[in-house]
Amino acid sequence: MNTPEVLECLATEPLNVDGRLLAASNATLRCSTDSDVLCVYKPQRGERPLWDFPSGTLTGREIAAYQIDSALGFGLIPPTVWRDEGPAGPGMCQLWVTEDDDARLVDVVSPDAVPEGWISVLSASDGAGHPVVLVHADHERLAQMAVLDAVLNNGDRKGGHVITDSLGGIWGVDHGVALSVEPKLRTVLWGWAGADLPDDSINRLVSLRERIDSGFVELEPWLSGAEIDALRDRVHTLIESGEFPVPNDDWPAIPWPVF
DSSP states (O other): OOHHHHHHHHHHSOEEEEEEOTTSSSOOEEEEETTOOEEEEEEGGGOOOBTTBOTTOHHHHHHHHHHHHHHHTOOOSOOEEEESOOBTBSEEEEEOOOBOGGGOSEEEEOGGGOOTTOEEEEEEEOTTSOEEEEEEOOOHHHHHHHHHHHHHTOSOBOGGGEEEBTTSOEEEOOOSSOOOSSOOOOBSOOTTTTSBOOHHHHHHHHHHHHHHHTTOGGGTTTSOHHHHHHHHHHHHHHHHHOBOOOOOTTSOSSOSSOO
């Protein structure tokens, strides 16, 4: 199926619940459609309240994140739709991506086991007091994901939210804790902090800013006016600085746990 066909399938076909992802913070169900398309379904009523996000808005933020990624043209977030009806009520539905565990691009390793060409982000100690290093691959798609996270103000880019599929495709998932007005960027992808943005990314950011300035109406059901204004400001700042962001001392830079 191509992307429009997948979106239509996720939006219209009945969802059959196959199981629940027990490790997820909010209710997260794996489902299949009548066309045997696997998907993740997050019902709105299964959200756990957070002190810093309005109640009932996390699933909608996943829709907004997908729309923003599509506007940038990165294609990093799997096809995602809103469903007014589902097994547990309204919520978001996203194409399931099966991960290739042997192709992980973010890892925690001992200092002498850093893969060649990978970037070290953080040195720490494990539970036994042994030194470890948080690392990620120096990969173009991860650099694009770092740009996307800066745009989204993503507060939860854990290593487990970076997925490589069996064909080598790289995907970012779980964007419910994003698009806040307040700076909340937390990510394992700090390897390019302070480096110049690629020209391609700047061109995409300029196009996104124009889209927002002309009225990005698809975001209005999911984000407040203040959140859309903050999105515009973040995009403008990235364009003007021409650099990847650096950690904010007022907010934890690394999500915990990192996986």
